[in-house]
Amino acid sequence: xxxxxxxxxxxxxxxxxxxxxxxxxxxxxxxxxxxxxxxxxxxxxxxxxxxxxxxxxxxxxxxxxxxxxxxxxxxxxxxxxxxxxxxxxxxxxxxxxxxxxxxxxxxxxxxxxxxxxxxxxxxxxxxxxxxxxxxxxxxxxxxxxxxxxxxxxxxxxxxxxxxxxxxxxxxxxxxxxxxxxxxxxxxxxxxxxxxxxxxxxxxxxxxxxxxxxxxxxxxxxxxxxxxxxxxxxxxxxxxxxxxxxxxxxxxxxxxxxxxxxxxxxxxxxxxxxxxxxxxxxxxxxxxxxxxxxxxxxxxxxxxxxxxxxxxxxxxxxxxxxxxxxxxxxxxxxxxxxxxxxxxxxxxxxxxxxxxxxxxxxxxxxxxxxxxxxxxxxxxxxxxxxxxxxxxxxxxxxxxxxxxxxxxxxxxxxxxxxxxxxxxxxxxxxxxxxxxxxxxxxxxxxxxxxxxxxxxxxxxxxxxxxxxxxxxxxxxxxxxxxxxxxxxxxxxxxxxxxxxxxxxx
Amino acid sequence: xxxxxxxxxxxxxxxxxxxxxxxxxxxxxxxxxxxxxxxxxxxxxxxxxxxxxxxxxxxxxxxxxxxxxxxxxxxxxxxxxxxxxxxxxxxxxxxxxxxxxxxxxxxxxxxxxxxxxxxxxxxxxxxxxxxxxxxxxxxxxxxxxxxxxxxxxxxxxxxxxxxxxxxxxxxxxxxxxxxxxxxxxxxxxxxxxxxxxxxxxxxxxxxxxxxxxxxxxxxxxxxxxxxxxxxxxxxxxxxxxxxxxxxxxxxxxxxxxxxxxxxxxxxxxxxxxxxxxxxxxxxxxxxxxxxxxxxxxxxxxxxxxxxxxxxxxxxxxxxxxxxxxxxxxxxxxxxxxxxxxxxxxxxxxxxxxxxxxxxxxxxxxxxxxxxxxxxxxxxxxxxxx
Numbered sequence: 001x002x003x004x005x006x007x008x009x010x011x012x013x014x015x016x017x018x019x020x021x022x023x024x025x026x027x028x029x030x031x032x033x034x035x036x037x038x039x040x041x042x043x044x045x046x047x048x049x050x051x052x053x054x055x056x057x058x059x060x061x062x063x064x065x066x067x068x069x070x071x072x073x074x075x076x077x078x079x080x081x082x083x084x085x086x087x088x089x090x091x092x093x094x095x096x097x098x099x100x101x102x103x104x105x106x107x108x109x110x111x112x113x114x115x116x117x118x119x120x121x122x123x124x125x126x127x128x129x130x131x132x133x134x135x136x137x138x139x140x141x142x143x144x145x146x147x148x149x150x151x152x153x154x155x156x157x158x159x160x161x162x163x164x165x166x167x168x169x170x171x172x173x174x175x176x177x178x179x180x181x182x183x184x185x186x187x188x189x190x191x192x193x194x195x196x197x198x199x200x201x202x203x204x205x206x207x208x209x210x211x212x213x214x215x216x217x218x219x220x221x222x223x224x225x226x227x228x229x230x231x232x233x234x235x236x237x238x239x240x241x242x243x244x245x246x247x248x249x250x251x252x253x254x255x256x257x258x259x260x261x262x263x264x265x266x267x268x269x270x271x272x273x274x275x276x277x278x279x280x281x282x283x284x285x286x287x288x289x290x291x292x293x294x295x296x297x298x299x300x301x302x303x304x305x306x307x308x309x310x311x312x313x314x315x316x317x318x319x320x321x322x323x324x325x326x327x328x329x330x331x332x333x334x335x336x337x338x339x340x341x342x343x344x345x346x347x348x349x350x351x352x353x354x355x356x357x358x359x360x361x362x363x364x365x366x367x368x369x370x371x372x373x374x375x376x377x378x379x380x381x382x383x384x385x386x387x388x389x390x391x392x393x394x395x396x397x398x399x400x401x402x403x404x405x406x407x408x409x410x411x412x413x414x415x416x417x418x419x420x421x422x423x424x425x426x427x428x429x430x431x432x433x434x435x436x437x438x439x440x441x442x443x444x445x446x447x448x449x450x451x452x453x454x455x456x457x458x459x460x461x462x463x464x465x466x467x468x469x470x471x472x473x474x475x476x477x478x479x480x481x482x483x484x485x486x487x488x489x490x491x492x493x494x495x496x497x498x499x500x501x502x503x504x
Numbered sequence: 505x506x507x508x509x510x511x512x513x514x515x516x517x518x519x520x521x522x523x524x525x526x527x528x529x530x531x532x533x534x535x536x537x538x539x540x541x542x543x544x545x546x547x548x549x550x551x552x553x554x555x556x557x558x559x560x561x562x563x564x565x566x567x568x569x570x571x572x573x574x575x576x577x578x579x580x581x582x583x584x585x586x587x588x589x590x591x592x593x594x595x596x597x598x599x600x601x602x603x604x605x606x607x608x609x610x611x612x613x614x615x616x617x618x619x620x621x622x623x624x625x626x627x628x629x630x631x632x633x634x635x636x637x638x639x640x641x642x643x644x645x646x647x648x649x650x651x652x653x654x655x656x657x658x659x660x661x662x663x664x665x666x667x668x669x670x671x672x673x674x675x676x677x678x679x680x681x682x683x684x685x686x687x688x689x690x691x692x693x694x695x696x697x698x699x700x701x702x703x704x705x706x707x708x709x710x711x712x713x714x715x716x717x718x719x720x721x722x723x724x725x726x727x728x729x730x731x732x733x734x735x736x737x738x739x740x741x742x743x744x745x746x747x748x749x750x751x752x753x754x755x756x757x758x759x760x761x762x763x764x765x766x767x768x769x770x771x772x773x774x775x776x777x778x779x780x781x782x783x784x785x786x787x788x789x790x791x792x793x794x795x796x797x798x799x800x801x802x803x804x805x806x807x808x809x810x811x812x813x814x815x816x817x818x819x820x821x822x823x824x825x826x827x828x829x830x831x832x833x834x835x836x837x838x839x840x841x842x843x844x845x846x847x848x849x850x851x852x853x854x855x856x857x858x859x860x861x862x863x864x865x866x867x868x869x870x871x872x873x874x875x876x877x878x879x880x881x882x883x884x885x886x887x888x889x
Contacts, residue, residue, distance in 0.1 A: 016567075059514055172505075186538075265510055279748065281747050281748060299745070300750065300752060301748070301749075301750040301751075301752075302751070302752075303594065303750075304749030304750075305749075305750045306750075311748065318742070318744045318745065319745055319748040320741075320742050320745065320746075320748070321745060322738060322741040322742055323741075323742070324741060324859070325741060329734075332734060333738060333745065333749045334748070334749035334750060335749075336731050336734050336735060336738075336749070336750075337731060337750075342731050345730055345731055345732070346729055346730055346731070347729055347730060347734055349729075349730060366870050367866065368865070368866055368870070369845045373859065373864055375859060375860060376859070376862045376863040376865075376866040376867075376868065378867075395755055
């Protein structure tokens with residue numbers, strides 16, 4: 001890695017990117033091999049060592065205290081450097097100006113947007129004197145405009161002689177910002193390439209050793225039979241300061257059999273609450289949820305699941321798995337009342353184990369066996385297990401929240417294919433994703449969520465990620481079209497799909 | 505590719521089982537060794553010879569009267585540990601077993617002294633009353649937690665002292681108690697309420713040991729073989745995941761508190777129905793807290809807790825002997841504390857080590873499988889999606 005460059009690291013999930021970065025940041029010890037920094041061989045035992053040697057890491061999930069100001073967050077743990085008030089403030093201004101970060105030190109972090117928070121994270125690292133920055137999937141949570149701004153920041157850092165290590169799944173971004181690219185696969189470096197001499201397709205092929213998958217749904221399978229109808233959903237929540245906020249405001253949508261409805265939106269605009277309201281883990285103030293003609297607004301989560309809702313949760317570690325339980329117990333989770341997991345009131349352990357083996361096989365979950373804990377699988381394989389589990393119960397409606405987040409390209413293609421296949425058989429899908437390509441490619445209908453409302457809808461056939469991105473920031477609303485199209489495209493394709501549905 | 509992935513699967517399964525056994529043995533072994541070393545240091549620090557002390561304890565423990573005493577003492581310990589473990593399995597800390605079993609035993613004794621039913625009916629009635637009272641008392645904590653969000657740790661501790669006051673109020677001459685020398689106690693239970701016992705020598709063993717075994721078996725069956733048990737363990741492992749899977753966490757909190765309290769209700773029964781036949785001011789107290797230590801010691805496992813209860817009773821018995829031999833009485837308490845700490849720490853270390861080991865092994869095996877597969881068909885796509 002050269003000083004003063006942006007070096008991108010790509011690879012499938014489970015390829016070893018995160019492990020490599022953890023070693024560089026001193027969080028994990030290598031079995032063998034050396035790290036050489038500025039010509040000196042170094043051994044890093046703790047993140048403290050790494051920081052002392054000028055290596056800083058910006059984690060994928062922000063590590064900020066919401067109720068503190070930017071200044072307070074920055075000095076937290078580094079009080080000795082420049083004090084905690086005047087000196088620190090001056091230093092923050094200096095760094096902010098030098099790299100064009102545009103940071104206001106006295107704003108509360110909770111009032112900042114995602115992109116601003118990320119800049120605070122970068123500032124924190126620079127404040128501690130880092131000369132080498134590791135960014136772990138920094139664009140996962142950003143809309144395209146924010147990604148461009150981030151890349152401008154990175155170029156600024158680079159021109160000041162800092163080194164940036166950039167980890168990403170998104171190949172287009174890697175090619176646009178990186179000076180060098182290293183591709184790793186299953187723990188070894190498979191290629192070092194220069195962005196000028198490669199294309200996203202070649203890069204992806206290096207990563208998986210296979211063709212680049214695309215999320216495009218070929219022909220529409222939308223029918224005119226509604227599967228899920230949500231009407232007038234309204235939810236208020238009291239936040240930690242006791243302020244009552246409206247989280248969902250008159251949300252209504254209909255998903256037909258065989259339709260994938262994508263919800264775009266910057267995270268925290270009510271998508272998670274919408275999912276919780278449909279799953280029944282959170283009771284809305286008013287509004288109804290109807291599944292396949294049955295009003296399920298007042299039923300329990302278990303009844304809803306038994307009634308045919310499959311759920312791929314946003315945070316699989318928190319909501320989708322029992323990490324320290326073996327795979328076969330995880331296969332039971334969420335479907336304990338259904339076969340083959342139980343007979344009557346008793347568990348059917350042999351049945352569950354046998355079916356786990358089947359899922360592992362059919363969904364290509366890479367594991368040495370069904371006795372290992374869920375925590376020992378890589379993210380992609382955990383997700384494949386969850387998808388397999390949910391699909392095994394033939395859901396009527398699948399709620400897929402960020403189904404391919406943190407999942408490698410190979411598993412991504414597989415998950416997309418499974419969603420498409422189930423959709424052909426009449427499954428309705430509520431897709432929530434931050435990956436705009438995924439949303440556009442997989443959805444039959446797109447809605448944009450902003451501050452708890454569905455503010456805009458769009459036709460995935462004609463919309464571009466940039467247009468969608470600007471609607472996500474609240475800049476546009478209503479029916480989004482490329483250029484003032486009145487939206488006759490949707491009913492037409494819906495009609496075509498209805499005939500398709502009849503044929504099945 | 506399929507053969508390439510299947511081969512390591514068989515190996516992995518075998519080595520995983522072997523590893524599981526080694527890890528399962530490693531934890532208790534580590535704990536015992538550490539506990540002996542630390543206890544010996546404590547003896548040495550107090551200027552005593554540890555080996556002579558161990559010799560006295562082993563010797564005294566093998567007399568038959570000691571053994572009967574140990575078993576009889578272990579029965580309530582075990583029931584108490586079960587009650588605590590039901591809570592532990594879903595991350596609830598029921599510190600109130602103590603108050604629950606005392607109030608339950610008092611209620612059963614009071615009813616038993618006033619009612620005479622033929623034969624087994626009397627015993628069944630008293631056991632049911634005890635379980636109900638225990639369940640109601642812990643259920644209060646469960647309801648407060650789900651409706652008002654009060655931590656069960658706080659409420660159960662407070663309910664302990666409320667239980668003590670309630671008993672103190674009714675255990676007065678002229679209320680529900682009779683005066684007997686210096687002691688106050690409820691009226692004696694009729695002959696029909698006496699539980700059977702095993703005619704061992706020199707003293708009988710409580711027949712209630714059978715109930716304890718049955719309770720342990722039920723505990724195991726309920727938790728690991730039923731849907732309800734799976735839900736309960738899911739809540740314990742991850743509340744948000746359980747909630748998303750369709751478990752009503754609140755309902756589960758109330759139910760498991762009720763179950764825990766019902767089990768706690770049994771704790772006083774071996775003494776009441778097998779030995780004292782009345783509830784008096786000298787009724788054994790503090791077993792609820794011992795149960796916490798034994799549940800920790802036995803890792804909430806029905807057999808582990810049985811072992812823990814016997815060990816605890818053994819230390820109680822043989823420790824009293826040490827006093828006669830010139831040792832400080834408190835030393836046994838220190839040893840018991842050291843054992844619990846060693847067990848908790850050793851299991852946690854082994855658990856973490858096991859998880860890390862497994863993660864690494866899974867990674868290695870998959871990489872090996874991938875290499876073989878890659879060599880077999882280099883030009884074919886590895887993901888056939």
